[in-house]
Amino acid sequence: MVLGFKNFRKNPCNGKFFSFILSRNFSTQRQQTIWRAKNVSYLIASGVVFGGLCSYSGKLISRNSSTKLKDLRPPRYASETEFDLAVNKIKLIVGEKNVTNSIVDINHHSTNEFTTITPGRSQKPKCVVYPESTEEISKIMKVVFEYNVPVVPYSGGTSLEGHFHSTRPGILLSLKRMNKILAVHEDDLDAVVQGGVGWVELNNYLEPSGLMLGCDCGTGAQISGMINTNASGLNASRYGAMKENVIGLTVVLADGTIIKTKKRPRKSSAGYNLTGIFIGSEGTLGIVTEATVKLHVRPKYETVAVAQFQDISDTTNTVTSILRSGIQVQLVELMDKNMMKFVNYSDLTTRKWQETPTLFLKVGGLNQIVVNEYIKKIKNITQMNNCKDFIFANNKEEGEELFAVRKGAFYAMLDYGYNEIDENIKLWVTDIAVPLSKLSSVLKTIDGYFEESGFQTAILGHVGDSNFHADIYYKEDEFEKCQDLVTRMIKLGLSNEGTCTGEHGIGIGKRNFLEIELGEDAINLMRKLKLALDPKRLLNPDKVFKIDPNDMGQS
Structure with missing residues (x-):
């Protein structure tokens, strides 16, 4: 017992606790002896618990500002028995019909037809849970926190980098039934919505009011998922990504705590920017259940212009000139010569297009006169950059x-x-972004990569905010060759002061590129934040960066 206590006191956390207890004053020796005898088991138990807190996740409570992967212990998740107990309690919260382990539901929530990162056999949830309110999610998280059950939040399921793969099979929490528009404040230009609201449905609801959400992503995308990946879409050059379009959030933390990150005013200097911490966190820090989003006035008048060029560098030079002129376009989209070939093949319009690099622009304004003036200036700029054909809608x-x-x-x-x-x-759909001044040379170099590779390809660019998709057709047996080409393109983007992901996020597909982009110390800081908010590593495990020293995955 004496030896045990000596070892116990060597732990810095336990030692301080033990010294504090022994420093207590008692009026007599007899009182001191009785107190110690009665509470020796309490001392040991409390010390072990406290010591456990000090070392639960390696160096969870440490003096360092960041946490290295090697300093962590592997996370411990629920046993089969613990998992079953947790699920039974969850059924009492949401009702048995809202918890399913059917193969159809599980497969539906495990992948989509566009993602390159497909889940392995062991990367699927054991069951899918459909809550209907923030309060239900809070109760669910208290249960999973008690039993150490990993949780993957799911909203829309349109992401491409394996964000919703259950790398640690547990429950998948679908926000499908949390699809209510809770309030629209037209004069304040904001709306309060649940996380499962689709942006298309929101904009359809808002259309009579002349308002809209600025971000327009994949058709099936929903608000919570868009926030978690900081999604953007075609209109980002005018309205920005989700981080520019979110005012405040309601978030359920790993232990079930419900927080609101901010109230409704656009402007606030009240404390830390908690809203910003959760935007782009991919469900690893908390579950976004409600959001107050900014609304924008739909342009009273709007038209579309199309400009075709001989060379791709002429398109990027045109974009730079337009933005520097002060003209505020709704969007500027690039489609390369191969993409225009596919358009002609599919007969999307009655017109047959020149198969050359092409810009699509939307221009809006208060009246037709303003829009016409913008179109006139844009046409002049395109002609200065060797435009071969300029068309605009009447x-x-x-x-x-x-x-x-x-x-x-x-x-x-x-x-x-x-x-x-x-x-x-x-x-294979990429999403590289570089500074606009680097875009022309990067696209030219990638064109060269494509010519060498032998793959059929196309480039689609949200060039108004210098983000582009270099897309590659590949067959099953060409996966590794295609992956090598994508890696080469991403590294080219990074070497040109760019990012490995302009709008899709990291998931499990780009973890290694994130470390190249930001450096090990930045990742260690993110890991520290993760452990502070999610000490048991239950929320969307393994996404964005590694949380387990035994994780040997390369991506």
């Missing part, structure tokens, strides 16, 4: 037909690939 119907080319581009690619390359063809 009315709404023409505008919708022209813009249908860009909106349908991805499906045109799939149409061409399935019919002309292989019925099982796959498409």
Whole structure:
């Protein structure tokens, strides 16, 4: 026993606790002896618990500002028995019908038809849970925190980098039934919505009011998922990504605590920017259940212009000139010559296009005179940059037909690939972003990579904010060759002061690139924040960066 106490007191945390107890004053020796005898088991138990807190996640409570992976112990998750106990308690919270382990539901929530990162057999949830309120999610998280059950939040499921793969099989928490628009404050230009609201549904609801959410991502994307990946879409050059469009959040933390990060005023200097911490965190820090989002006034007048060029560098030079001129365009989208070939193949419009690099622009304003003036200036700029053909819509119907080319581009690619390359063809979609001044040379270099590779490819660019997708068709047996090409492109972007992901996020597919981009110390700081908010590492484990020293995954 004496030896045990000596070892116990060597632990710095336990030693301080033990010294504090022994420093207590008692009026008599007899009182001191009785107190110690009665409480020796309490001393040991309390010390062990306290010592456990000091070392639960390695050096969870440490004096360092960051946490290195090697300093962590592997996380401990629920046994089969513990998991079953937790699920039974969750059924009491949400009702048995809202907890399912059917193969159909599990497979539906494990992948989508676009992602390159497909889950392994052991990377699927054991069951799917459908809560309907923040309060239900809070109660669920208290249960999973008690039993150490890993949780993957799911909203929309349109992401591409394996964000919703259950790397530690537990429960998947679907926000599908949390799809209520709670309030719209038209005069304040904001709306309060649950996390499962789709941006398309929100904009349809807002249309009569003349308002809209600025971000327009994949059609099935939902607010919580868009916040978690800091998504953006076509309109980002005018309205920004989600981080520019979120005012405040309601978040459930790993232990079930409910917090609101901010009230509704646009401007606030009240404490830490908690809202910003959760945007882009990919569900690893908390579950976003409600959001107050900014709304924008829909342009009273809007038109679409299309400019075609001989060389891709002329398109990027045009974008730079337009932005520097002070013209505020709604969006500027680039489609390279191969993409225009796929458009012609799929007959998206009655017009047959020149198969050359092409810009699609949307311009809006208070009245038709303003819009016409913008179009006139844009046309002049394109002509100064060797534009071969400039077209603009004279009315709404023409505008919708022209813009249908860009909106349908991805499906045109799939149409061409399935019919002309292989019925099982796959498409690797990247999302590199670089400073605008670097964009021209980077795209030229990538064109060279494509020529060397032998793959059929296309480039789609949200060039208004210098983000582009260099997309590659590949067959199953070409996966590694395609992956090498993607890695080469991403490293090119990083070497040009860019980012490995402009809008899709990290997930498990780009963890190694994030470390190259930001450095080990920045990742260690993120890991420290993760452990502070999620000490048991239950929330979307293994996403963004590694949390387990035994994790040998390379991506």
